[in-house]
Amino acid sequence: AAAAAGAGAVAAGQATAQEGAGDPNILNLPAHSKGLGQPVAARPYGLPSEFEKNLQRRESPGLTRVGQGSVSFCPLQGLFGIITPSGLHFERHHQGWWDIDPGKHRLMVNGSDASMLKRPMVFSMDELMRMPHVSRMHFIECGANTGMEWGNAAVPTVQYTHGMLSCSEFTGVPLRAILELCGVDFKRARFILAEGADGSSMTRTIPMSLIMSGEVLVAYGQNGEMLRPENGYPLRLVVPGVQGVSWVKYLRRIEVGDMPYGTKDETIHYVDLMPDGTHRQYTSIQEVKSVVTSPSGGQVLLQKGFHNITGLAWSGRGRIRRVDVSTDGGRNWRPARLEGPVLAKCLTRFNADFVWDGQAAIFQSRAVDETGQIQPTYADLRKVRASRSIYHNNAIQSWSLEENGEVKNVQV
Amino acid sequence: AAAAAGAGAVAAGQATAQEGAGDPNILNLPAHSKGLGQPVAARPYGLPSEFEKNLQRRESPGLTRVGQGSVSFCPLQGLFGIITPSGLHFERHHQGWWDIDPGKHRLMVNGSDASMLKRPMVFSMDELMRMPHVSRMHFIECGANTGMEWGNAAVPTVQYTHGMLSCSEFTGVPLRAILELCGVDFKRARFILAEGADGSSMTRTIPMSLIMSGEVLVAYGQNGEMLRPENGYPLRLVVPGVQGVSWVKYLRRIEVGDMPYGTKDETIHYVDLMPDGTHRQYTSIQEVKSVVTSPSGGQVLLQKGFHNITGLAWSGRGRIRRVDVSTDGGRNWRPARLEGPVLAKCLTRFNADFVWDGQAAIFQSRAVDETGQIQPTYADLRKVRASRSIYHNNAIQSWSLEENGEVKNVQV
Amino acid sequence: QGTAGQKMAESSAGKRAALMRLGRTATPAEIKAWDIDVRPDFKGLPKGRGSVQQGEVLWEAQCASCHGTFAESSDVFTPIAGGVTPQDMKNGRVDSLMPGANQPNRTTLMKVSTLSTLWDYIHRAMPWNAPKSLSADDVYAVTAYILNLGNILPADFTLSDSNIREVQARLPNRNGMSTAHALWPGKELGGIAKPDVQGSACMSNCRAEVVIKSFLPDYARNAHGNLADQSRLVGPSRGIRTDSQAIA
Amino acid sequence: QGTAGQKMAESSAGKRAALMRLGRTATPAEIKAWDIDVRPDFKGLPKGRGSVQQGEVLWEAQCASCHGTFAESSDVFTPIAGGVTPQDMKNGRVDSLMPGANQPNRTTLMKVSTLSTLWDYIHRAMPWNAPKSLSADDVYAVTAYILNLGNILPADFTLSDSNIREVQARLPNRNGMSTAHALWPGKELGGIAKPDVQGSACMSNCRAEVVIKSFLPDYARNAHGNLADQSRLVGPSRGIRTDSQAIA
Ligand code: HEC
């Protein structure tokens, strides 16, 4: 078996324990203090430092069998704040991703029958981008996030347990405004079908009540620029609070209708198996959830002493009201500090102090949203939904800190 | 002279004026609807679409003579919302940029004399990243932004008039907390010197009152990941509301002292020449300002009819309270819609409706901040500061829409 | 040049009229090209027919390479056929979905409750590497063949738009779906208002003892590459080494 | 393994003590290596000396290639010498900074009000491609030479830490700086509380007529590359073509 490398085994760039005249990194001026660097616009579109290459999106070995119908996970263990760098946004494709020419992309709106709307319509990107738009920060989480953990601790790091989660500022047109232009009969048309333009032509049913609230966006912007190809360039649906599969990418068509559509990804997948053998269909909301991202599984703390516990909280039902943190596996809790801004259906970053005395500890976080929903333990969750649901696992995550500094994924 | 190309001269991907059976882009299914795309993690760190290559950071020809002591401007004409994609963040280097090994980087805190603090200290990145941190969204604007326009309309697009402006979520440790660890005598030490590790070892004096407020951060995070090398990786000072040159990159040292430091970039540059021949020294705050980013100079509107006027507003004194928009060169104004969240010392995106009837128009925006400061006209500004100040031009920008659809930079 | 017009405060009617000029009416041919969805009530289903035997030919030529000759393969995806019984077809509920049924896989036929779903999906997305290449008749045929592989249709069956409702009534899991939950963000499906799971707000002494019930086994810890390469090179921690040297 | 400790609610004293263990005392040698700044009151200035003549040799070898033999070049940066008069040295105010003075450039010597600034900057950043390579004596010498090029010091002068205050008193623009403004975010500099410029909140009929006073000339419009290549390929607008074909 593996000999866990303790804190001492890691070569750390500590400023501590300085001997003699001082640190050679200070005494011998580095090349960058004594020379001329690179010019502006050396990279007209910039990239992270070479020293940051370890933070990548990665597949979970064995989870999926083909790359075009797979997932790459976001490296939450190394991220700060609430905005996910677009280059590290998690990916979920069902038939591969494309870089679509936006000049040729079209959005069609039609009805399941002609009486659903006054006029079926076609819009170009030029036209959609002329409409009044809004920008909003929202998380997107795959319904299957943390799905591998329903039965037991299965994967080593927060990238794999929770990395089908990202958060961006999205810019686009409220779908409601587009439907109004088409003269939709909102009394009859209580559902829409959103359809993508990729090979899978992903389809999902979206509730009209959410569209009426103005929250659902036909989005082209993400973190200030256009959507990335992996995230649906040039057009995707943004369905705040709802699982990622409904945020249809490469959006080509909206159909309004009077019943749900029973598509493959709401009948054969993204259905939640309950203990009575039935599947829950059209489960959509991502319920209140949180996770400590540091310290987290696969990390080794370098030293005893002060550490900042940090993590993310979110709820598909609205704002995060509070987050509590435990360092003893859930016996005792104390409130974490929320970093602002705290926005609805958006990631919220939390922090808490921790002084490591060298003893074992178990880190947990527990979020509460503005509707009063409290994140459940695995026991709470399994009591109702057992452990075969695959989707919508929002249980409290436990990370065990061992005396040698290694942090491991456990369930208590 | 140049014959301006009108709206008709531009080949536009309009969904309008469809003839016959329909649009071939719909009737003939595109390759991406009939094939298998690329796998996940094909790009472990993603990039924008190939179709977005026109949005780059660029130098302004003739403005500077060497690339390592130059500026690259952010393409504001194509951005959405308030977050600037880190790859398009404006650059200003004085002696070139570096990609510094964070394991070897150190932060020193010392005093101008020994009585200023109890203990001069050295911190590694490992240690700084263990301290309690915050994440905050702030704009950064070069003091010389719009500097080329003090005398007259000089450059064609908003990238060059206003592109030394960006906005990010920054993560780091309040400098105050670090100074407290060193036992700084806050009564005597009313100034700090911040110093970088690059060739220029950029130095700037920062007021202790701003540090005491907790706003000034020793930051390592930007938009969820580490700072980009061009923006100071692994450590930079974040000084909200204050001109970019004070946000010292590659931060290596903080000295506390009892008088300002009169550094090169606060004595020979970043000093504002007034009509009486004196220079204002230590001008720091970026005052209330806004600009319409679309329609803006160098653009050609494709069609008459509805257009969304959009732009950015910001103030170094706090939150934006309101933005007004004019389409007749400032004779008449109406309130713009502010997109949320509206945060202190952060960009605020505004929008307003505009129906183009084919006539000429002049677009302007005017911001008001929470302290009641109202963005001035060029006449207001020049009455007090004339036109040789170079720095801190926050005048109202005018864009003239001609009948052929071209938008040009003008001053009224 | 240079005189400024007055285009102030457009009335909302004026704005609406201007917005109405964006976009255009979709032509019938365009709608036909893109409106391919088939609903659970079979709205959208094109006329056509295809036999199990035609389906078999098609399957072996265009599907079996990925899904296996008997639709049993999990080489590229979960198995399609298997796990359903004649009893299930009667009840419309699949027994092997019950806890303890010891069914290794949840196959497509164990789950699918609406036949439209299968038809629609194959039509829009299969074969995976050549989606939307099948004719309507092809889709009827191959759907029939899949159902035959699941012993839901006999070998001499021909599936068509006129008998598809009867076949729907044979689907093993047709009664296996529920919308009685609080995870749909609206009232369109009925559902229930109150979420089914709630945590506890307890702050101290919330449990007598903390027992670790599941501990990540070493082989799982070490099955995700070298974790030391997946963590930043500075900060409060490093990634644990799980390369072959470290775990030797 | 697996028992959970109790590390609740650390006292703020405990937290402070733990934080205090981060970082360490800087050694004197380290401070010496990095604390190189020189303040306006010359705190931080190392002892040393250098003559105008030594400076000339150094200048020609290491500086003139970029700044010109007479520090007049604007090839890589704005000129360093020029634009100051004996009268300015008396007054401590540079006349050529006055409006209408018709001075083509604002040189370094026209602006610099504190000699420490020049010394500090040359010491930390010059030569541009080999910063921090000069000895203290070198910096004294080359600073003296620059001042000589500006006719502020005679050719036989030797600048040192003991006479630098006297030279400071000769700087042409030493009285040319003001902190009487509202752009410093604190009270440390005195300054004034009320911003000097305020706009108008007028909403209608704010001006009788709108006259375009400055219109971007065509050559300036076309001097920034092809603007059509600097704008997105979709959206409400395109970039105007300013390539050679379009403007032929
Ligand atoms: C090149 C490989 C390949 C070929 C050929 C192929 N498929 Fe598939 N099939 C897949 C993959 C991969 C998926 C899962 C797609 C996803 O991730 O949504 C799939 C999914 C399916 C599903 C849905 C199963 C479920 O449970 O979601 C059906 C039904 C199906 N295929 C039928 C067919 C038929 C019929 C053909 C031939 C006409 C065919 N396939 C050809 C790879 C293939």
Ligand code: HEC
């Ligand atoms: C390779 C080119 C190069 C060489 C060699 C060089 N310089 Fe410079 N110098 C520059 C540039 C470029 C700047 C402006 C840096 C910036 O953007 O802040 C500059 C700035 C200066 C300034 C500040 C001027 C101002 O107004 O800000 C002084 C003083 C100066 N140099 C003196 C020297 C001296 C003395 C030497 C030789 C010991 C020297 N330079 C060698 C390129 C050079």
Ligand SMILES: [Ca+2]
């Ligand atoms: Ca339909």
Ligand SMILES: [Ca+2]
């Ligand atoms: Ca766990």
Ligand SMILES: [Ca+2]
């Ligand atoms: Ca000093």
Ligand SMILES: [Ca+2]
């Ligand atoms: Ca202008």
Ligand SMILES: [Ca+2]
């Ligand atoms: Ca139209």
Ligand SMILES: [Ca+2]
């Ligand atoms: Ca220490």
Ligand SMILES: [Co+2]
């Ligand atoms: Co998913």
Ligand SMILES: [Co+2]
């Ligand atoms: Co600047």
